[in-house]
Amino acid sequence: MLKSLFSVGIFLLFSTNTFAQFSDSVHNQLSFTGTGNYSKTNTAKTYLLNNSLAYKLRLKKIELNSVNGWIYGSSGDGGLTNNDFTSTMDFNIRKNTHRLYYWGLLNYTTSYSLKIRNQFQTGLGAAYKLWDEKTNWLNVSDGILFETSSITQSDSVQVNYSTIRNSLRLLFHYQINKSITFDANGMYQPSLEYGGDYLVNAGAKVSIQLKSWLNLTSSLTYNKIGRTQKENLIVAYGVTLNNFF
Known part of the structure; x- marks a missing residue:
């Protein structure tokens, strides 16, 4: 799998064109992010690899996003x-107003660190941009999800269940001087059926654009699962390769 991800990164590196943003004739973005961290002492060493491949299609009133991490x-x-995999596909449909849009979501997760054997989510909702400028925005969204999961709780007990969340x-996005971008997000997903069953996700990312196709990237991500009482905090840094076409 590492070889496959590396091959994708090389492909993006040598196939990128001069576009650096969406326009009337550019509707697609393909990006590969390779980050991680490594520590070594006289007695021990630790490492973490955090890779993702993302695709975005943007039209006048419809946006499609696919991310695999x-x-x-x-x-x-x-x-x-850690041996955690997430695959997400979502779409946004804008109406006549630019601030309001509707979204749909499909998500699959398996996570060694959070004790999630398999988790599938699907749902619909709406979002509104509280602050909206050309390159800077803040929005809030809410919706209903159906989830089916297989998790490992205390004493290695496997639990299979479904719930409505x-x-x-x-979501927050801010750009400085067209070269420095800051993104932050926070998500809370409580079950509407079971007390103490919730999912928490928060993150922040800073990107510095060196070329139209190359960004330095540093990120922080936090996850917590109420049912398993497992959490992780991931700090990583590396590069993002972009191709607009």
């Missing part, structure tokens, strides 16, 4: 800490 990590004693999300 994989996190793999090992601790100093050689034990596995409310999904509340906040």
